[in-house]
Amino acid sequence: MFTRREPKIAEQELAHIPGAEPQSRLDVWWWLVALIVGLVVILCVTKPDPYWNILKFVRDGIKITIFITVVSFAFVLIIGMLGGLGRLSKNKVIYLISTLYVELVRGIPLLVQLIWWYFAFPVVIKQIGEWTHIALLENYQANAIFLAIVGFVACYGAYMSEIYRAGIQSIPKGQMEAARSLGMSYFQSMRHVVLPQAIRVILPPVGNEFISLLKDSSLVSAVALADLTRRGREYMATHFNPIEVWSMVALLYLVMTLFSARIVTWIERRTKFER
């Protein structure tokens, strides 16, 4: 969204910018990722039954997990930005709506929210359809993936709003004033001056949210979605080998979360700048 153009800087100047030092691109924790991946590979090669079989069986579950996480997160970033700006708005109505949203959503367990969206929301839609005689709503069919994504976006959007708000507030007021004094509108100033700086500040907590979301995506197994966790449970139900299945599932989650953490760190390093 906010791409950073790498300024071309003469070599001798590079040393003054933290994060831009000519250093090893990969940090040491990549070894941990390699270790876990290696473990999975070794298990699959040395004991294909059950490990390779488990991996093959849960493969489409991994796809669902990644799909839900990535798509949800993309919308979380947008909703979070809108919510964060709303929480800082001088317009009382916008402020009230966004604050109410954040406060309500934060007070309800994520699992309950997901269940509500999957089981209660379609009924609400159908009920409205009956009252208003709109056939489209009356015949509404619940789509598990769609409703799971809605649930995650609604919940994580609220948390993300607070992260955006804190990030924007951490940028000195003078930055906005300087931009406004040059004739830029509020939104131009936000887009070109405040948000690019705020995003660098909030990158670590945003990265954490991504990893939390990846882990919390396992909750969708409660609403009939065949994600990694549910596929693991299905395999276990037929083969009765809990140690192997759940160790494998845990390792697969680890591979994804540790890899994501490295990517976040890598982005952080690239976008650092000195205040």
Add this chain to the structure above:
Amino acid sequence: MEPIIDIQDVHKYFGRIHALRGVTLQVQKGEVLVIVGPSGSGKSTLLRCINHLEDCSSGNIIVDGIHLDNAQNINTVRQEIGMVFQSFNLFAHLTVMDNLILAQKVVRKRKKAEARDIALSLLKKVGIPEKTRAFPSQLSGGQQQRVAIARALAMNPRIMLFDEPTSALDPEMIKEVLDVMLALAKEGMTMVVVSHEMGFARAAANRIIFMDEGQIIEEAPPDVLFTSPKQERTKLFLSKVLQL
């Protein structure tokens, strides 16, 4: 002649604090006005009201014939007014060059090449053409403030406002900034300067305004105000700042 800034009976409240108590002031085109006064006297508030960083609670401010009460006019007016802050406020994530280019592109809709040329010539004017690729944090305070002046000038403003531009600077850097401001004054730029630099006021100002407790106490050309102030409060203030 029609004044370029016309401030009519402006009041400003911050909650229960009455920061401006009926300020009326006209600035002519090409005039250099220096506002002095003790801290908390409303100098900065008045300056910030001129380009609407603060809304005034009552009264009128007309800049270049445009009333500042209409929200749609604010960005139009601001394009004509350059503002220089005490804390520089350079965009921390952008290089010096990009600091100068951003508003030219976004607000003035200039092509990048044109904006670059303007930026370069202004950086030459303020004496740091070699720093285009540096980030603000790599510059000294004096250099940052000169970049900030160049950034404001890049918009071709008709008026420049300076809010204590040298107060955050080390003593040896004050002169390099004042020299730039002095050159600007000689070119005929309309300037309103809030400053404690009496030397600059003496050298560049057409008129000095002394403010205290949200009101204009006295105004006069520098040689008159410094040598024979009429009001007691002005005398007291000047005796404190001029003995240095």
